[in-house]
Amino acid sequence: MGSGKSTTMRLNAKHLQEAGQPALPVHERTEPHPVRATDELEHWFEPWRDATPQHLADRALARWQAFVEATQVETSIPVMDGQLFHGDLTHLLLMDAESALIFDYVQALAAVTAPLNPFVLYLWQEDVEKAVRTVCAERGAQWIEYQVNWKLAAPYCVRKGYKGLEGLILLYRDYRRITDDLFRQLPLAKLAIENTARDWPAYESQILRELRLPG
Template identity: 65%
Template sequence: MVCSLPPGGPEDPVRHRLVIVEGIMGSGKSTTMRFIAKSLQEANRRALPIHERTDPHPVRATDELEHWFQPWLDATPEHLAQRSVARWAAFVETMQAGDVVPVMDGQLFHGDLTHVFLMEADASTIERYMQTLATAIAPLNPLVVYFRQEDVEEAIRLVCAERGDEWVAYQVNWKLAAPYSVRRKFAGLEGLIDLYRDYRRMTDQLFERLPFDKLMIENSGRDWPTYHRRVLKALGLPARV
């Protein structure tokens, strides 16, 4: 586990006005998002769990595109990144006016950044996007929880086995039709694994550069009680019995 918190940070349960749970598909983002929201509520904090499938979604930039599933047909990576930052900035302004703590299922990496990556944005475009987005959300003093699995291939094969052939076909037909995958001739499950190796390499680097509180947990062991205790500690919340 890697934890980056300032001295004296975790004691105050109100210091983080935004929590984002990140990781590749099947990492446990949605489950942990719900756990965090419930824990905040039990600590008398108003929490707003926001699942990745929320529709309409408050920050997702592809929602209003004609081909939201294939944004490369409607927009450039730069345009999509600008839309994303604008949506986030408006959301942050709204949240600053109240006392609700939104708990996001992805959307820093897993979401619009995934599409910007699939659209084959260059490294400088992605870096500028993340820097601008980090500045936009900084007023909420976010905590980013990043679930990571050392063996990407094992993690992808596991989630594919759990979710079944229909879900695998959905992922392959979507993500391997994107410009990034087509140029590299990624195909089938092996191509999906190769894609996520590249994606995870990118998100590892971006996570390291985030300028606010962050917690990385290697969760291949699936020891969820231990992982959740670490999350609660980072949030300054009491451990749940």
């Protein structure tokens, strides 16, 4: 949350377009979303009420497969905001999915998307507590209450006994440990950027070099 996903997505799409490559920015809140597996659930923000982790993972992979097939016949390059580790993977964690299921899901997702030759950008910050407290301060008490009431009611957080803002911080520490491991093992072209300093011009230059795009 607040790591710069949307900002970076828009910048990447802009640079692709300026380089003569048609780009399609896909924000995480796009409706309908091409790959988000919770969209058709009655309680899309509480998927544990309608589905098992395995059902959600299978549905997500099916949607990704359909997306890949559709993209292969299009000319636009989709630039997605947070759909590999954010979105459905966050829901799998909240649903208290087994670690093996999460790992298998991401490996299968990498295999499904491989024909598109994807590039994965992983934004992270060393101090999870500071990162969470910073975005909470920026977005205010109402947003904090929403996040706490929603996420800490999930089966994973209930089992862990996480409460309040401190519980939200603990959740994201757990989440970061998982996504760090998943990113290390991801068999795709990838780049990790530690962006605590918020030096966006430097990060932008680094990304453009990796994508071989003019700065």
